[in-house]
Amino acid sequence: MKIALLGGTGNLGKGLAMRLALVGHEIIVGSRREEKAISKAEEYRREVGGLDISGMVNEDAAKKCEIAFLTIPWEHAVETARMLRYALRGKIVVSPLVPLKKSGDLFVYASDTSAAEMVAAILENSTVISALHTIPARRFADLNEKFDWDVPVCGDDENAKKLVMNLISQIDGLRALDAGPLSNSRLVESVTPLIMNVIHKNRLPEAGIKFL
Amino acid sequence: MKIALLGGTGNLGKGLAMRLALVGHEIIVGSRREEKAISKAEEYRREVGGLDISGMVNEDAAKKCEIAFLTIPWEHAVETARMLRYALRGKIVVSPLVPLKKSGDLFVYASDTSAAEMVAAILENSTVISALHTIPARRFADLNEKFDWDVPVCGDDENAKKLVMNLISQIDGLRALDAGPLSNSRLVESVTPLIMNVIHKNRLPEAGIKFL
Numbered sequence: 001m002k003i004a005l006l007g008g009t010g011n012l013g014k015g016l017a018m019r020l021a022l023v024g025h026e027i028i029v030g031s032r033r034e035e036k037a038i039s040k041a042e043e044y045r046r047e048v049g050g051l052d053i054s055g056m057v058n059e060d061a062a063k064k065c066e067i068a069f070l071t072i073p074w075e076h077a078v079e080t081a082r083m084l085r086y087a088l089r090g091k092i093v094v095s096p097l098v099p100l101k102k103s104g105d106l107f108v109y110a111s112d113t114s115a116a117e118m119v120a121a122i123l124e125n126s127t128v129i130s131a132l133h134t135i136p137a138r139r140f141a142d143l144n145e146k147f148d149w150d151v152p153v154c155g156d157d158e159n160a161k162k163l164v165m166n167l168i169s170q171i172d173g174l175r176a177l178d179a180g181p182l183s184n185s186r187l188v189e190s191v192t193p194l195i196m197n198v199i200h201k202n203r204l205p206e207a208g209i210k211f212l
Numbered sequence: 213m214k215i216a217l218l219g220g221t222g223n224l225g226k227g228l229a230m231r232l233a234l235v236g237h238e239i240i241v242g243s244r245r246e247e248k249a250i251s252k253a254e255e256y257r258r259e260v261g262g263l264d265i266s267g268m269v270n271e272d273a274a275k276k277c278e279i280a281f282l283t284i285p286w287e288h289a290v291e292t293a294r295m296l297r298y299a300l301r302g303k304i305v306v307s308p309l310v311p312l313k314k315s316g317d318l319f320v321y322a323s324d325t326s327a328a329e330m331v332a333a334i335l336e337n338s339t340v341i342s343a344l345h346t347i348p349a350r351r352f353a354d355l356n357e358k359f360d361w362d363v364p365v366c367g368d369d370e371n372a373k374k375l376v377m378n379l380i381s382q383i384d385g386l387r388a389l390d391a392g393p394l395s396n397s398r399l400v401e402s403v404t405p406l407i408m409n410v411i412h413k414n415r416l417p418e419a420g421i422k423f424l
Contacts, residue, residue: 184318212359
């Protein structure tokens with residue numbers, strides 16, 4: 001599939017770009033700045049031995065793709081979704097977004113509505129699927145890392161949800177699990193501040209979750 | 213330690229009674245009905261070969277113990293906490309409570325405030341610690357089960373929290389982790405409806421969580 005990683009220049013974008021390219025997908029790295037998108041795409045492509053990874057501005061990436069991942073920081077998510085509303089029309093859009101805030105030395109879930117539902121309200125002509133919130137981005141971006149993580153996936157369109165679950169499960173070490181409709185997304189998103197607090201307070205390495 | 217399992221006649225109570233007795237603690241099973249407490253204590257005691265497990269009404273169990281676990285169904289939790297407010301004065305009280313509701317075929321987190329904070333507001337002269345929400349009770353009650361679960365623990369009193377973490381970590385297969393103050397409890401409690409949805413939708417066996 002033709003997959004856009006919007007704002008895909010961070011670690012989650014990098015991990016997805018490389019790992020999805022490695023299982024045969026065509027990857028477009030998007031950024032607000034074209035040069036950055038191109039240079040990051042070039043970097044990722046080198047790491048996976050010349051596979052199909054290109055870079056362009058977010059809007060072009062959104063238009064060209066079949067499915068887009070919102071691999072952007074939470075602070076820019078709403079603004080980016082508004083800007084790309086038309087470019088993303090009719091597409092599947094995956095939200096790994098978490099309304100995470102720091103309050104003192106604590107990580108808190110700073111919203112009454114889930115990020116996925118907020119984004120879905122803006123992208124009303126796209127199909128929003130919520131996934132990948134609990135992936136430790138730094139480890140995920142390192143191809144030498146071994147992991148075994150579960151990925152709860154929420155969405156209201158069963159076919160789109162299955163497609164995204166299938167895509168995620170193609171990545172070695174990830175097991176996508178149906179976590180219900182988009183209205184369940186807060187349950188999944190709020191695992192991220194929980195993990196952040198737990199790893200910081202107990203001095204653990206970056207971690208994902210597994211149901212076992 | 214002298215440990216009361218208030219309403220400890222269900223599977224979580226059974227698992228805690230047997231597993232804490234096995235590591236040397238004195239267990240009191242509490243119930244609203246004395247005969248039920250006594251017969252359940254008898255049953256658990258037989259399963260662990262005659263260790264120190266007795267049964268009595270909740271109020272006596274609360275008075276006699278050093279630390280109490282609120283192993284009661286959520287529907288009765290607030291009422292039970294109110295009734296035992298004086299008996300639990302000065303004690304450490306562990307809340308594994310989750311405001312879980314079913315809405316159609318979905319499990320939802322049905323509260324704006326965490327169960328632990330609600331209970332702490334009632335038990336204002338006790339030290340409430342929040343833990344054990346994600347333990348799959350049926351598996352935990354079966355001594356043949358093997359598991360490797362993490363147990364996030366929240367609380368505002370650092371000493372009491374450490375004591376509870378230590379107690380939990382004495383049970384083989386459980387790793388207690390500091391998850392911050394009681395105000396973080398909702399993050400932990402809401403993992404339970406997430407797990408319930410995931411195991412039902414994906415036809416998985418009962419599961420706990422692990423950060424890895």
